[in-house]
Amino acid sequence: MKTRAAVLRGISTARPYTESRPVEVEELTLGAPREGEVLVRVAAASLCHSDLSVVNGDRRRPLPMALGHEAVGVVQETAPGVRRVSPGDHVAVVFVPSCGFCRDCAAGRPALCAQAAAANGSGALLHGPSLLTDAAxxxxxxxxxxxxxxxYAVVAQESLVPIPRDVPFSVASMFGCAVLTGAGAVINTAAVRPGQSVVIHGLGGVGLSAVLGARAAGAYPVVVVDPVEEKRQLALQLGATHAFAPQEAAEAVRELTGGGAEVSVEAVGSPKVIADCLTAVARGGTVVSVGLPAPDRVLEVPALAFAGEGKSLLGSYMGDAVPRRDIPRFLDLWRAGLMPVERMHTGTLPLSDINGAMEELASGRAIRQVIDTSGLLTDRPAAA
Structure with missing residues (x-):
């Protein structure tokens, strides 16, 4: 079948993206789903900084590549062997299609699935090579x-989590990456307890989702650090108790927490910020690194911070989430008003405006833009 898709053929750092247009919408041929695969009509796809990192070369991927990894849609067709979903189901799409059988999957850490990592790194699907071809x-x-x-997209059934039909597409689209990664870093990786102090550096979709996770976990205080005033104000509306610009944060956090926070979440993707978090966290405290620096960046930290001060530095990929467990429970928190992710929705754009959306994200103005890929999206952000 034919499908329109946003395709990147070469990395680009030329700005603005609205003029350089590194991503073009093309008509591609999409092969039929193979055993264990599902055809999904994509209803909404959120734009994540990881998408931009492929465009600018920070995350090297095989090209050409059809972009987008955070989405929600409606099941159109299932191939033999598919038992998790049925045609008509609304589904959140998860970017790690865990196999369920490798060492990490068996240990309850599907985000680290080795088979999924190999397939994702090569630009294939979990059950076989790419099903996309261009006009040539x-x-x-x-x-x-x-x-x-x-x-449309064909994905492994392992990438799909059924969701209730009454959840708006623009809301559900953020649960497959931003919410899993940010809230999961707080709830799963750091295992924050009520009353623990938490500092969150970086207020993109992942950092703001970490704020929501900290609020749901009962943390106090919840301090956020970001250079953009508008993002700091939004974080306060989402449940943060204090907000600071980076240049004033270190001293303010020490005063608020009596010497240092118990948990610090780094959602910037900066080795310097990770190192600063490790220096500023309290003795016995934990730093969770969830941002994605460029692969050639190196982290240098004082070795004595660990054995000498009892500090921990934890990596968190996809928030150490178990998607089939965590997406339903995070949606329950959304229903209860404890995870108002719709407040992060800063714009709805057609697929043809993908380069404009990339530029908004690169500028730091946008948090979570939702791409209306196939005309199914009728809900709009509250501020619109």
């Missing part, structure tokens, strides 16, 4: 087993 018959790779900036 050349292979186009999948991004993280999804390629959601498109009208």
């Amino acid at each position: 018959g050349r292979t186009v790779h999948h991004q993280l087993g999804v390629s959601a900036f498109a009208e």
Whole structure:
């Protein structure tokens, strides 16, 4: 079948993206789902900084690639062997299609699935090579087993989590990456307890989701650090108790927490910020690194921070989430008003405006933009 999709053919750092247009919407041929795979009509796809990192070369991926990895849609067709979903189901799409059998999956850490990592790294799907080809018959790779900036996508059934039909598409689209990663870093990785002090550096979609996770976990105080005033104000509306610009944060946090926070979440993707978090966290405290620095960046920290001060530095990929467990419970928190993720929705754009959306994200103005890929999206952000 044919599908319109946003395709990246070469990395680009030329700004603005609205003029350089590194991503073009093309008509591709999408192969039929194989055993264990599902055809999904994509209803909404959120734009994440990880997508931008592929465009600017910070995350090297095989090209050409059909972009998009955070989405929600409606099941159209299931191939033999599919038992998790049925046609008509609304589904959140997860960018790690865990196999369920490898060492990490068996240990309850599906985000680290080795088979999924291999498939995602090569631009394939969990059950086989790419199903996308361009007008010349050349292979186009999948991004993280999804390629959601498109009208249709074929994905492994392991990438799908059924969701209730009454959840708005624009809300549900943020649960497959931003919420799993940010809230999961607080709730799963750091295992924050009520009353613990938490500092969150970086207020993109992941950092703001970490704020929601800290609020739901009962943390206090919840301090946020970001250079953008508008993002700090939004974080306060979402449940943060204090907000500071980076240059004033260190001293203010020490005063608020009596010497240092118990948990610090780094959602910037900066080795310097990770190191600063480790210096500023309290003795016995924990730093959770959830941002994605460029692969060539190196972290240098005082070795004595660990054995000498009892501090911990934890990596968190996809928030150490178990998607089939965590997406339903996070949606329950959304229903209860404890995770108002719709407040992060800063714009709805058609697929044809993908480069404009990339520019808004790169500028720091946008938090979570939702791409209306196939005309199914009728809800709009509250501020619109």
